[in-house]
Amino acid sequence: MLQVCLNGARTAADSGVVPLTPAALADAARRAVAAGAQDVHVHPKTPCGEDSLSPRVVGPVLEAIREAVDVPVGVTTGAWAEPDPGRRAERIASWTVLPDHASVNWHESGADTVAEALLARGVGVEAGIWAGTPAAARFAASPLAPRVLRVLAEVIDDTDPATAPTTARALLADLARVPHGRPVLLHGYDGGAWPVLRLAGELGLASRIGIEDTLTLPDGAPAADNARLIACAAELTGGVPGA
Template sequence: MLQVCLNGPRTAADSGAVPLSPAALAEAARQAVAAGAQDVHVHPKTPCGQDSLSPRVVGPALTAIREAVDVPVGVTTGAWAEADPERRAELIASWTVLPDHASVNWHEPGADAVAAVLLERGVGVEAGIWSGTAAAARFAASPLAPRVLRVLAEVLDDTDPRSAPETARALLAELARIPHGRPVLLHGQDGGAWPVLRLAGELGLASRIGIEDALTLPDGAPAAGNAQLITAALTLTGTPPGP
Protein backbone atom coordinates (compact mmCIF):
# COMPACT_ATOMS: atom_id res chain seq x y z
CA MET A 1 0.00 0.00 0.00
CA LEU A 2 1.27 3.46 -0.92
CA GLN A 3 -0.15 6.37 1.04
CA VAL A 4 0.10 10.00 -0.04
CA CYS A 5 0.83 12.53 2.73
CA LEU A 6 -0.51 15.69 1.15
CA ASN A 7 0.91 18.52 3.23
CA GLY A 8 1.97 17.78 6.82
CA PRO A 9 2.81 20.73 9.07
CA ARG A 10 4.43 22.50 6.11
CA THR A 11 3.16 25.90 4.99
CA ALA A 12 3.36 28.03 1.87
CA ALA A 13 6.69 29.33 3.20
CA ASP A 14 8.16 25.86 2.66
CA SER A 15 6.96 25.43 -0.91
CA GLY A 16 4.31 26.65 -3.31
CA ALA A 17 3.43 22.97 -3.81
CA VAL A 18 1.93 22.66 -0.29
CA PRO A 19 -1.88 22.33 -0.56
CA LEU A 20 -3.65 24.24 2.20
CA SER A 21 -7.35 24.90 1.55
CA PRO A 22 -9.99 22.14 1.34
CA ALA A 23 -10.26 22.72 -2.41
CA ALA A 24 -6.51 22.52 -2.90
CA LEU A 25 -6.29 19.40 -0.74
CA ALA A 26 -9.09 17.76 -2.71
CA GLU A 27 -7.41 18.46 -6.04
CA ALA A 28 -4.03 17.26 -4.75
CA ALA A 29 -5.66 14.07 -3.48
CA ARG A 30 -7.46 13.52 -6.79
CA GLN A 31 -4.24 13.81 -8.75
CA ALA A 32 -2.28 11.62 -6.33
CA VAL A 33 -4.88 8.85 -6.37
CA ALA A 34 -5.02 9.01 -10.16
CA ALA A 35 -1.24 8.53 -10.12
CA GLY A 36 -1.53 5.44 -7.91
CA ALA A 37 -1.91 6.46 -4.25
CA GLN A 38 -4.16 4.07 -2.33
CA ASP A 39 -4.66 6.04 0.87
CA VAL A 40 -4.58 9.72 1.90
CA HIS A 41 -3.08 11.36 4.99
CA VAL A 42 -3.80 15.05 5.49
CA HIS A 43 -3.29 17.87 7.96
CA PRO A 44 -6.44 20.06 7.91
CA LYS A 45 -5.46 23.72 8.22
CA THR A 46 -6.95 27.01 9.26
CA PRO A 47 -7.17 29.82 6.67
CA CYS A 48 -3.82 31.10 8.00
CA GLY A 49 -2.20 27.74 7.30
CA GLN A 50 -1.92 26.27 10.81
CA ASP A 51 -2.75 22.64 11.59
CA SER A 52 -6.01 22.32 13.50
CA LEU A 53 -8.15 19.62 15.11
CA SER A 54 -11.22 21.85 15.26
CA PRO A 55 -14.33 20.22 13.75
CA ARG A 56 -14.83 23.44 11.77
CA VAL A 57 -11.49 22.76 10.04
CA VAL A 58 -11.38 18.95 9.92
CA GLY A 59 -14.92 18.54 8.56
CA PRO A 60 -14.62 20.71 5.42
CA ALA A 61 -11.23 19.22 4.53
CA LEU A 62 -12.50 15.65 4.80
CA THR A 63 -15.70 16.42 2.92
CA ALA A 64 -13.85 18.05 0.04
CA ILE A 65 -11.32 15.23 -0.26
CA ARG A 66 -13.99 12.52 -0.15
CA GLU A 67 -15.84 14.22 -2.97
CA ALA A 68 -12.68 13.90 -5.05
CA VAL A 69 -11.44 10.39 -4.21
CA ASP A 70 -12.77 6.99 -3.18
CA VAL A 71 -9.92 5.76 -0.96
CA PRO A 72 -9.46 5.88 2.84
CA VAL A 73 -8.64 9.34 4.20
CA GLY A 74 -6.84 9.97 7.47
CA VAL A 75 -5.78 12.99 9.50
CA THR A 76 -3.15 13.95 12.01
CA THR A 77 -3.70 14.33 15.76
CA GLY A 78 -0.22 15.77 16.34
CA ALA A 79 0.46 17.71 19.52
CA TRP A 80 1.61 20.70 17.46
CA ALA A 81 -2.06 21.15 16.46
CA GLU A 82 -3.15 21.11 20.13
CA ALA A 83 -0.59 20.77 22.90
CA ASP A 84 -3.00 19.85 25.72
CA PRO A 85 -3.83 16.13 25.41
CA GLU A 86 -7.15 16.53 27.22
CA ARG A 87 -8.19 19.28 24.84
CA ARG A 88 -6.96 17.15 21.93
CA ALA A 89 -9.27 14.32 23.00
CA GLU A 90 -12.17 16.76 23.48
CA LEU A 91 -11.75 18.13 19.98
CA ILE A 92 -11.68 14.63 18.49
CA ALA A 93 -14.85 13.77 20.42
CA SER A 94 -16.51 16.83 18.85
CA TRP A 95 -15.72 15.95 15.21
CA THR A 96 -18.87 15.95 13.11
CA VAL A 97 -17.18 14.38 10.09
CA LEU A 98 -15.02 11.38 10.89
CA PRO A 99 -11.87 10.29 9.03
CA ASP A 100 -11.29 6.65 8.19
CA HIS A 101 -8.16 6.74 10.33
CA ALA A 102 -6.00 9.15 12.32
CA SER A 103 -2.33 9.04 13.27
CA VAL A 104 -1.41 9.16 16.96
CA ASN A 105 2.21 9.84 17.87
CA TRP A 106 2.98 7.49 20.73
CA HIS A 107 5.83 9.59 22.14
CA GLU A 108 3.43 12.46 22.79
CA PRO A 109 1.72 12.87 26.19
CA GLY A 110 -1.79 11.44 26.25
CA ALA A 111 -1.34 9.13 23.25
CA ASP A 112 -3.37 6.31 24.82
CA ALA A 113 -6.22 8.64 25.73
CA VAL A 114 -6.30 10.18 22.26
CA ALA A 115 -6.22 6.73 20.63
CA ALA A 116 -9.00 5.51 22.93
CA VAL A 117 -11.32 8.34 21.88
CA LEU A 118 -10.66 7.58 18.22
CA LEU A 119 -11.36 3.87 18.71
CA GLU A 120 -14.54 4.65 20.62
CA ARG A 121 -15.73 6.68 17.63
CA GLY A 122 -14.88 3.91 15.17
CA VAL A 123 -11.85 5.68 13.68
CA GLY A 124 -8.84 3.52 12.85
CA VAL A 125 -5.62 4.43 14.64
CA GLU A 126 -2.25 4.67 12.93
CA ALA A 127 0.30 4.32 15.74
CA GLY A 128 3.12 6.74 14.96
CA ILE A 129 6.40 5.32 16.28
CA TRP A 130 9.14 7.87 15.68
CA SER A 131 12.75 6.76 15.68
CA GLY A 132 14.87 8.50 18.30
CA THR A 133 11.99 8.69 20.81
CA ALA A 134 10.49 6.55 23.58
CA ALA A 135 7.48 5.78 21.37
CA ALA A 136 8.24 2.09 20.82
CA ALA A 137 8.60 1.39 24.54
CA ARG A 138 5.41 3.27 25.35
CA PHE A 139 3.56 1.48 22.56
CA ALA A 140 4.80 -1.88 23.85
CA ALA A 141 3.23 -1.11 27.23
CA SER A 142 -0.08 0.08 25.75
CA PRO A 143 -3.15 -2.18 25.99
CA LEU A 144 -4.32 -0.57 22.76
CA ALA A 145 -1.38 -1.83 20.68
CA PRO A 146 -3.22 -4.88 19.27
CA ARG A 147 -6.22 -2.70 18.35
CA VAL A 148 -4.54 -0.17 16.07
CA LEU A 149 -5.08 -0.21 12.32
CA ARG A 150 -1.38 -0.12 11.49
CA VAL A 151 1.95 0.95 12.90
CA LEU A 152 3.76 3.86 11.28
CA ALA A 153 7.50 3.25 11.55
CA GLU A 154 8.67 6.83 11.08
CA VAL A 155 12.32 7.73 10.50
CA LEU A 156 12.05 11.44 11.21
CA ASP A 157 15.23 12.04 13.21
CA ASP A 158 17.65 10.88 10.50
CA THR A 159 17.44 12.65 7.15
CA ASP A 160 20.90 11.55 5.99
CA PRO A 161 20.35 9.42 2.87
CA ARG A 162 23.35 7.27 3.80
CA SER A 163 22.34 6.37 7.36
CA ALA A 164 18.52 6.64 7.29
CA PRO A 165 18.01 3.04 6.06
CA GLU A 166 20.03 1.68 8.98
CA THR A 167 18.01 3.83 11.38
CA ALA A 168 14.91 2.36 9.75
CA ARG A 169 16.17 -1.21 10.18
CA ALA A 170 16.90 -0.56 13.85
CA LEU A 171 13.39 0.83 14.36
CA LEU A 172 11.83 -2.16 12.60
CA ALA A 173 13.85 -4.51 14.80
CA GLU A 174 12.58 -2.71 17.89
CA LEU A 175 8.99 -2.99 16.65
CA ALA A 176 9.45 -6.68 15.85
CA ARG A 177 9.98 -7.33 19.57
CA ILE A 178 6.50 -5.95 20.33
CA PRO A 179 3.65 -8.49 19.93
CA HIS A 180 1.26 -6.02 18.33
CA GLY A 181 0.41 -8.14 15.29
CA ARG A 182 -0.42 -5.13 13.13
CA PRO A 183 0.86 -4.23 9.63
CA VAL A 184 3.72 -1.75 9.41
CA LEU A 185 4.06 1.28 7.15
CA LEU A 186 7.65 2.49 6.89
CA HIS A 187 8.65 5.98 5.76
CA GLY A 188 11.29 8.64 6.14
CA GLN A 189 11.51 12.39 5.71
CA ASP A 190 13.41 14.89 3.57
CA GLY A 191 16.85 13.45 2.71
CA GLY A 192 15.92 10.09 4.20
CA ALA A 193 12.55 9.82 2.48
CA TRP A 194 13.63 8.12 -0.74
CA PRO A 195 16.22 5.70 0.73
CA VAL A 196 13.69 4.58 3.37
CA LEU A 197 10.92 4.24 0.79
CA ARG A 198 13.24 2.08 -1.33
CA LEU A 199 13.94 -0.08 1.74
CA ALA A 200 10.20 -0.43 2.39
CA GLY A 201 9.79 -1.70 -1.16
CA GLU A 202 12.61 -4.21 -0.72
CA LEU A 203 11.05 -5.49 2.50
CA GLY A 204 7.54 -5.64 1.06
CA LEU A 205 6.20 -3.06 3.52
CA ALA A 206 3.64 -0.35 2.94
CA SER A 207 5.07 3.14 2.64
CA ARG A 208 4.09 6.71 1.95
CA ILE A 209 5.34 9.77 0.12
CA GLY A 210 4.07 13.27 -0.45
CA ILE A 211 4.80 16.91 0.19
CA GLU A 212 4.82 16.25 3.95
CA ASP A 213 7.79 13.90 3.61
CA ALA A 214 9.70 15.20 0.60
CA LEU A 215 9.87 18.42 -1.38
CA THR A 216 12.22 16.94 -3.94
CA LEU A 217 12.27 14.00 -6.34
CA PRO A 218 14.85 11.19 -6.08
CA ASP A 219 17.19 13.13 -8.38
CA GLY A 220 16.99 16.21 -6.15
CA ALA A 221 14.78 18.27 -8.46
CA PRO A 222 11.92 20.17 -6.79
CA ALA A 223 8.63 18.26 -6.85
CA ALA A 224 5.77 19.98 -8.63
CA GLY A 225 3.26 18.28 -6.36
CA ASN A 226 2.05 15.13 -4.67
CA ALA A 227 1.14 13.29 -7.86
CA GLN A 228 4.67 13.63 -9.20
CA LEU A 229 6.03 12.22 -5.94
CA ILE A 230 3.65 9.26 -6.12
CA THR A 231 4.70 8.54 -9.70
CA ALA A 232 8.37 8.71 -8.70
CA ALA A 233 7.76 6.36 -5.76
CA LEU A 234 6.07 3.76 -7.93
CA THR A 235 8.92 3.99 -10.43
CA LEU A 236 11.52 3.66 -7.67
CA THR A 237 9.90 0.54 -6.25
CA GLY A 238 9.16 -0.99 -9.64
CA THR A 239 5.39 -0.80 -9.21
CA PRO A 240 3.35 -0.03 -12.35
CA PRO A 241 1.78 3.46 -12.18
CA GLY A 242 -1.96 3.93 -12.02
CA PRO A 243 -4.74 3.58 -9.46
Protein backbone atom coordinates in the same frame (compact mmCIF):
# COMPACT_ATOMS: atom_id res chain seq x y z
CA MET B 1 -0.07 0.08 0.10
CA LEU B 2 1.22 3.45 -1.00
CA GLN B 3 -0.09 6.41 0.98
CA VAL B 4 0.17 10.05 -0.06
CA CYS B 5 0.92 12.57 2.71
CA LEU B 6 -0.41 15.74 1.13
CA ASN B 7 0.97 18.59 3.21
CA GLY B 8 2.04 17.84 6.78
CA ALA B 9 3.03 20.72 9.01
CA ARG B 10 4.54 22.53 6.02
CA THR B 11 3.16 25.93 4.99
CA ALA B 12 3.41 28.26 2.02
CA ALA B 13 6.63 29.57 3.57
CA ASP B 14 8.21 26.16 2.90
CA SER B 15 7.08 25.92 -0.72
CA GLY B 16 4.45 27.20 -3.08
CA VAL B 17 3.46 23.62 -3.92
CA VAL B 18 2.08 22.87 -0.42
CA PRO B 19 -1.73 22.41 -0.68
CA LEU B 20 -3.51 24.20 2.14
CA THR B 21 -7.20 24.85 1.42
CA PRO B 22 -9.90 22.18 1.18
CA ALA B 23 -10.15 22.73 -2.58
CA ALA B 24 -6.39 22.53 -3.10
CA LEU B 25 -6.15 19.42 -0.92
CA ALA B 26 -8.98 17.74 -2.79
CA ASP B 27 -7.33 18.44 -6.13
CA ALA B 28 -3.97 17.22 -4.84
CA ALA B 29 -5.59 14.03 -3.54
CA ARG B 30 -7.38 13.40 -6.83
CA ARG B 31 -4.20 13.70 -8.85
CA ALA B 32 -2.18 11.65 -6.36
CA VAL B 33 -4.70 8.81 -6.41
CA ALA B 34 -4.72 8.89 -10.21
CA ALA B 35 -0.93 8.53 -10.03
CA GLY B 36 -1.14 5.46 -7.79
CA ALA B 37 -1.84 6.50 -4.19
CA GLN B 38 -4.12 4.09 -2.33
CA ASP B 39 -4.61 6.07 0.87
CA VAL B 40 -4.50 9.75 1.90
CA HIS B 41 -3.00 11.40 4.98
CA VAL B 42 -3.72 15.10 5.45
CA HIS B 43 -3.21 17.90 7.97
CA PRO B 44 -6.35 20.09 7.97
CA LYS B 45 -5.36 23.74 8.35
CA THR B 46 -6.89 27.02 9.42
CA PRO B 47 -6.98 29.91 6.93
CA CYS B 48 -3.74 31.05 8.61
CA GLY B 49 -2.07 27.78 7.65
CA GLU B 50 -1.92 26.22 11.13
CA ASP B 51 -2.76 22.56 11.76
CA SER B 52 -6.09 22.22 13.54
CA LEU B 53 -8.31 19.53 15.07
CA SER B 54 -11.37 21.80 15.12
CA PRO B 55 -14.47 20.21 13.57
CA ARG B 56 -14.93 23.42 11.58
CA VAL B 57 -11.56 22.77 9.94
CA VAL B 58 -11.44 18.97 9.77
CA GLY B 59 -14.95 18.51 8.36
CA PRO B 60 -14.67 20.64 5.21
CA VAL B 61 -11.29 19.11 4.34
CA LEU B 62 -12.60 15.55 4.64
CA GLU B 63 -15.73 16.36 2.68
CA ALA B 64 -13.78 17.99 -0.13
CA ILE B 65 -11.29 15.14 -0.42
CA ARG B 66 -14.00 12.47 -0.34
CA GLU B 67 -15.79 14.19 -3.19
CA ALA B 68 -12.59 13.85 -5.20
CA VAL B 69 -11.37 10.32 -4.32
CA ASP B 70 -12.71 6.97 -3.18
CA VAL B 71 -9.85 5.79 -0.95
CA PRO B 72 -9.39 5.92 2.85
CA VAL B 73 -8.57 9.38 4.21
CA GLY B 74 -6.76 10.02 7.49
CA VAL B 75 -5.74 13.06 9.51
CA THR B 76 -3.11 13.96 12.08
CA THR B 77 -3.66 14.33 15.81
CA GLY B 78 -0.18 15.74 16.44
CA ALA B 79 0.41 17.58 19.70
CA TRP B 80 1.50 20.68 17.80
CA ALA B 81 -2.16 21.10 16.73
CA GLU B 82 -3.39 20.83 20.34
CA PRO B 83 -0.79 20.31 23.11
CA ASP B 84 -3.17 19.06 25.82
CA PRO B 85 -4.14 15.39 25.23
CA GLY B 86 -7.42 15.80 27.06
CA ARG B 87 -8.32 18.70 24.81
CA ARG B 88 -7.29 16.63 21.79
CA ALA B 89 -9.69 13.90 22.90
CA GLU B 90 -12.45 16.49 23.30
CA ARG B 91 -11.80 17.76 19.79
CA ILE B 92 -12.09 14.22 18.42
CA ALA B 93 -15.37 13.74 20.28
CA SER B 94 -16.68 16.92 18.64
CA TRP B 95 -15.89 15.95 15.04
CA THR B 96 -18.99 16.06 12.84
CA VAL B 97 -17.25 14.36 9.91
CA LEU B 98 -15.05 11.38 10.73
CA PRO B 99 -11.85 10.35 8.96
CA ASP B 100 -11.23 6.69 8.18
CA HIS B 101 -8.11 6.79 10.34
CA ALA B 102 -5.92 9.20 12.28
CA SER B 103 -2.27 9.10 13.30
CA VAL B 104 -1.31 9.19 16.98
CA ASN B 105 2.33 9.83 17.88
CA TRP B 106 3.19 7.46 20.71
CA HIS B 107 6.12 9.53 21.96
CA GLU B 108 3.71 12.35 22.77
CA SER B 109 2.08 12.66 26.17
CA GLY B 110 -1.41 11.14 26.39
CA ALA B 111 -1.16 8.93 23.28
CA ASP B 112 -3.41 6.28 24.82
CA THR B 113 -6.01 8.90 25.71
CA VAL B 114 -6.09 10.23 22.16
CA ALA B 115 -6.17 6.74 20.65
CA GLU B 116 -9.02 5.71 22.96
CA ALA B 117 -11.03 8.73 21.81
CA LEU B 118 -10.52 7.74 18.18
CA LEU B 119 -11.40 4.09 18.73
CA ALA B 120 -14.53 5.09 20.65
CA ARG B 121 -15.73 6.86 17.51
CA GLY B 122 -14.81 4.01 15.19
CA VAL B 123 -11.81 5.78 13.69
CA GLY B 124 -8.80 3.62 12.88
CA VAL B 125 -5.56 4.47 14.66
CA GLU B 126 -2.20 4.74 12.91
CA ALA B 127 0.34 4.35 15.72
CA GLY B 128 3.20 6.73 14.94
CA ILE B 129 6.47 5.30 16.26
CA TRP B 130 9.30 7.77 15.71
CA ALA B 131 12.86 6.53 15.67
CA GLY B 132 15.03 8.00 18.41
CA THR B 133 12.13 8.45 20.85
CA PRO B 134 10.60 6.32 23.65
CA ALA B 135 7.63 5.58 21.37
CA ALA B 136 8.37 1.88 20.72
CA ALA B 137 8.68 1.11 24.44
CA ARG B 138 5.54 3.07 25.29
CA PHE B 139 3.63 1.34 22.50
CA ALA B 140 4.82 -2.05 23.74
CA ALA B 141 3.30 -1.28 27.13
CA SER B 142 0.00 -0.01 25.71
CA PRO B 143 -3.08 -2.24 25.91
CA LEU B 144 -4.22 -0.59 22.69
CA ALA B 145 -1.33 -1.92 20.60
CA PRO B 146 -3.26 -4.90 19.18
CA ARG B 147 -6.23 -2.64 18.33
CA VAL B 148 -4.52 -0.13 16.03
CA LEU B 149 -5.08 -0.15 12.28
CA ARG B 150 -1.38 -0.06 11.46
CA VAL B 151 1.98 1.00 12.84
CA LEU B 152 3.79 3.93 11.24
CA ALA B 153 7.54 3.31 11.54
CA GLU B 154 8.80 6.87 11.09
CA VAL B 155 12.38 7.98 10.48
CA ILE B 156 11.89 11.69 11.07
CA ASP B 157 15.07 12.99 12.71
CA ASP B 158 17.61 11.10 10.58
CA THR B 159 17.43 12.86 7.22
CA ASP B 160 20.86 11.71 6.03
CA PRO B 161 20.39 9.52 2.93
CA ALA B 162 23.41 7.42 3.95
CA THR B 163 22.24 6.58 7.48
CA ALA B 164 18.43 6.80 7.37
CA PRO B 165 17.98 3.18 6.13
CA THR B 166 20.13 1.91 9.02
CA THR B 167 18.02 3.91 11.45
CA ALA B 168 14.92 2.44 9.81
CA ARG B 169 16.18 -1.12 10.21
CA ALA B 170 16.93 -0.50 13.89
CA LEU B 171 13.42 0.88 14.40
CA LEU B 172 11.88 -2.13 12.67
CA ALA B 173 13.93 -4.41 14.92
CA ASP B 174 12.55 -2.61 17.98
CA LEU B 175 9.00 -2.99 16.66
CA ALA B 176 9.54 -6.68 15.93
CA ARG B 177 9.89 -7.19 19.68
CA VAL B 178 6.45 -5.67 20.27
CA PRO B 179 3.68 -8.32 19.91
CA HIS B 180 1.20 -5.96 18.23
CA GLY B 181 0.47 -8.12 15.18
CA ARG B 182 -0.43 -5.09 13.05
CA PRO B 183 0.75 -4.08 9.55
CA VAL B 184 3.71 -1.70 9.36
CA LEU B 185 4.07 1.34 7.11
CA LEU B 186 7.68 2.55 6.89
CA HIS B 187 8.68 6.03 5.75
CA GLY B 188 11.40 8.65 6.05
CA TYR B 189 11.63 12.42 5.89
CA ASP B 190 13.46 14.98 3.73
CA GLY B 191 16.84 13.52 2.72
CA GLY B 192 15.91 10.14 4.16
CA ALA B 193 12.52 9.91 2.44
CA TRP B 194 13.57 8.17 -0.77
CA PRO B 195 16.19 5.80 0.73
CA VAL B 196 13.69 4.65 3.37
CA LEU B 197 10.95 4.26 0.78
CA ARG B 198 13.28 2.06 -1.29
CA LEU B 199 13.95 -0.02 1.82
CA ALA B 200 10.20 -0.40 2.40
CA GLY B 201 9.87 -1.70 -1.13
CA GLU B 202 12.70 -4.18 -0.62
CA LEU B 203 11.09 -5.46 2.59
CA GLY B 204 7.60 -5.64 1.15
CA LEU B 205 6.24 -3.03 3.54
CA ALA B 206 3.67 -0.33 2.94
CA SER B 207 5.10 3.17 2.64
CA ARG B 208 4.16 6.74 1.92
CA ILE B 209 5.45 9.80 0.09
CA GLY B 210 4.21 13.32 -0.45
CA ILE B 211 4.88 16.97 0.18
CA GLU B 212 4.81 16.34 3.94
CA ASP B 213 7.84 14.05 3.71
CA THR B 214 9.87 15.60 0.90
CA LEU B 215 9.86 18.52 -1.50
CA THR B 216 12.22 16.86 -3.97
CA LEU B 217 12.23 13.98 -6.43
CA PRO B 218 14.75 11.10 -6.18
CA ASP B 219 17.19 13.02 -8.41
CA GLY B 220 17.02 16.08 -6.16
CA ALA B 221 14.88 18.16 -8.50
CA PRO B 222 11.97 20.09 -6.92
CA ALA B 223 8.70 18.17 -6.93
CA ALA B 224 5.92 19.90 -8.83
CA ASP B 225 3.23 18.27 -6.71
CA ASN B 226 2.18 15.22 -4.73
CA ALA B 227 1.17 13.35 -7.87
CA ARG B 228 4.69 13.50 -9.25
CA LEU B 229 6.10 12.16 -5.97
CA ILE B 230 3.60 9.30 -5.98
CA ALA B 231 4.36 8.46 -9.62
CA CYS B 232 8.07 8.28 -8.83
CA ALA B 233 7.44 6.13 -5.77
CA ALA B 234 5.26 3.73 -7.74
CA GLU B 235 7.98 3.42 -10.37
CA LEU B 236 10.63 2.72 -7.74
CA THR B 237 8.65 0.21 -5.72
CA GLY B 238 6.01 -1.22 -8.01
CA GLY B 239 3.37 0.39 -5.82
CA VAL B 240 4.81 -0.89 -2.51
CA PRO B 241 2.95 -4.01 -1.43
CA GLY B 242 1.66 -4.38 2.10
CA ALA B 243 -1.41 -3.67 4.15
